[in-house]
Every structure is written in C-alpha cells, then in structure tokens.
Amino acid sequence: MKELGLISKLPINRFTDFGAYLALSSGEELLLPKGYLTGEEKEGDELEVFVYTDSEDRPVAVTQKPLALLDEFAVLEAKEVTSFGAFMDWGLPKDLFVPKAEMGKNMEVGEKYLVKVCVDYKTNRLIGVSKYKDFLRLAPLDWEAGKELEGVVFEETELGFKVLIDDEYEGLLYKNEVFQPLRLGEKRKVYIKKNREDGKLDLQLLAPGRVKYDEGSEKILGILEEKGFLQLHDKSAPEMIQEQLGMSKKHFKQCIGQLYKAKMIQIEPDGIRLNASN
Known part of the structure; x- marks a missing residue:
C-alpha cells in the first residue's frame, strides 16, 4: 500500500455506521473511523488523512498528523518498555512500536530518543528504529565553517x-x-x-563574528535570545538570582553591566530585555 505512513488526499467512497470508507489508489477501501468525521462530509469529498495500522494491524485512516511520517526522524518519548520493545508517543492513538532488535540502546520510560519511522516488510506495518547511525551520511566536504x-x-x-x-x-x-x-x-x-x-x-549556537562574552554573560544572553525578557534586575533578591541563574548577585550585576555597555540588552524597572537591534 503506497499510502502507508504518509499524508494522502483520499475520496470518500461510502459511509457506514463505523465511519467512511476512502478509496485507495489500488482500488481497495480504507476505513476512516466515525470519530474523525464532522458530519458535513459527503460521498466524493477528498479528505487529507494519515494512513497507518490499528491495534489489530488493519490499515486505517486518521485525520491526525503524527510527529513523523514514513522515512522521517523525530525525537519521541518512550511510554512503555517491554522485553520485546518499546512503545513511543508519536501523537496518535496507537503508539509507534520500536522492536528490541531495532533499538540503538536500552530505553527507559519517560526518556526521549531519536527514532526513524520505517516499514517492517515482514508484517507490512510501521515501526520505529532508533539505530539512527545506520541512516546517516558524512557531511558534505564543501560545507565550511560559519555555514x-x-x-x-x-x-x-x-x-x-x-x-x-x-x-x-x-x-x-x-x-x-x-x-x-x-x-x-x-x-x-x-x-x-x-x-x-x-x-x-x-x-x-553563536553566529560567526558575534563577540563571545564570559560564561555568566553568555548564559544570560542565551536565555534572552530564547525568551526575550528576564525578570531579574540589580534590585532583585540574591536568592532569586541564585535560583534562576546559579550565580551570585555580584556576578549577575557584572554580567548585565558588560552586556549593557555592549548595547546587547536594555535594563528596565522590572527586568532586562534583549536589545531589539540584535
């Protein structure tokens, strides 16, 4: 089935009490369960769906999109780990199964791993593979520093x-x-x-040519580049600065002074903000 693991636009052939049957390119039909219908659809309408297999390994369509399609990578969380494999949360009702033989390392529940979505051609179902190194290539030789x-x-x-x-x-x-x-x-x-x-x-992470400051200043700058604003200033309690940044108030004031002189930040009454020109 060429639609397996992909997003496809499929026409509605007919309706049943269980949902709608969609027409595949092979001429076969595929069920879209009733829970994915709005009630406004009619025969002949094309719906954008993801095709995979349900808990009984039957092909099925859903209107949800997973975190990764066939042949794509995603960082997924392990929901359950057994002696024969792990079940990963990839945003669909049925978890993505990573067989034990396809694990790059032993997995633990709640931890995240890089997984590629593949087809198990023995069972014709989608599986995850965390042996990511098998799929990687050497970086192009013409990629230069600063790219x-x-x-x-x-x-x-x-x-x-x-x-x-x-x-x-x-x-x-x-x-x-x-x-x-x-x-x-x-x-x-x-x-x-x-x-x-x-x-x-x-x-x-630094763009080529950007001045690198000391470790404390870089830490503050990194937070500001991500969030835009930090609710700390020179009047903040030392305990609050220590808790959020892991540095003393003296060191914090030195850091923001350095960044302010470099015109990297604005110091406001309730915190510091990344300068809009950066």
Missing part, C-alpha cells in the same frame, strides 16, 4: 548535545559552549564550527 544550518537537538551526552541536520547529518554542540537551555526535540539554528575529517560536524 548556517537548522537542526534538531536529539541527545545529551557528557560532551554536549547531538544535533540532527537535514535528517542526514550529525553534529555536536559542546556543553562548555552552550549557555542557554536546550530541550530534546527542539529545532535550533546552528553554525558550523568545524567540518571534521570523520564526516561529523562541530557546531556552535
């Missing part, structure tokens, strides 16, 4: 944060160069620091 890319943060290690670029390439943001919160699964703009001989990329 801007967009990537998905997918794993935290002792060295730093792994980033997936274009569903094909792997890069690393070194932890000692990251001064802002990163969440697994979020997309971030990154820049090549070094295109390594092993085909992987050393990355940085």
